[in-house]
Amino acid sequence: MFTKAGNKFQKIMVVALAACVMAVSLTQIAKASSSSQKLESKAAQIVDKEVKANDSTKKKLKKLFTYLQKEYDYGRKVGFDAYSGWEKDYAMEMFEDKKGSCYHYAAAYAFLAKKASGCSTRIGIGQTDGFSGKLQKHAWTEVKIGGKWYVLDPNMDKYAADSSGKYCLKKRNSLKNTYNKFKDTKYYNVAF
Secondary structure (H helix, E strand, C coil): CCCHHHHHHHHHHHHHHHHHHHHHHHHHHHHHHHHHHHHHHHHHHHHHHHCCCCCCHHHHHHHHHHHHHHHCEECCCCCCCCCCCHHHHHHHHHHHHCEECHHHHHHHHHHHHHHHHCCCEEEEEEEECCCCCCCEEEEEEEEEECCEEEEECHHHHHHCCCCCCCCEEEEHHHHHHHHHCCCCCEEEECCC
């Protein structure tokens, strides 16, 4: 049986534990918010440098596509883990390291496209046979313009054979042999 002192101690411990849990949660929320602000700031910096405010949406997207291909390289990273917020982390890694995997290219481009256009933007994660004819895991960006989804895949466009411009602002359905035929695609909507 608990004594009055034991019950009081138990209540104090419950309150202390609840306070610790709240402190950790608030710290994680603040860290995530700071990370989002840093990413949005970096994306805004690049967009402001690379596009003009009066450029059309498609022109902005093409300029950023070319920028990413020209300024960033491929850097193989082992494995991919779709944890909550991975796309923001991968985009920042790309901006900081100036190289990354297809997941990094897709994330970095998606946030630049979102910042520049304000259009619905998503990252597709699935498989493609677009590089070598053999099925492999891949990530790409899609932007919704005028009710239609367009593929923008700077990684595929830069490294697949004979692909210059082939994966820039192409209607998703026109690339169904590269992206649509595989049923395991998962989409991640992009937001700061």
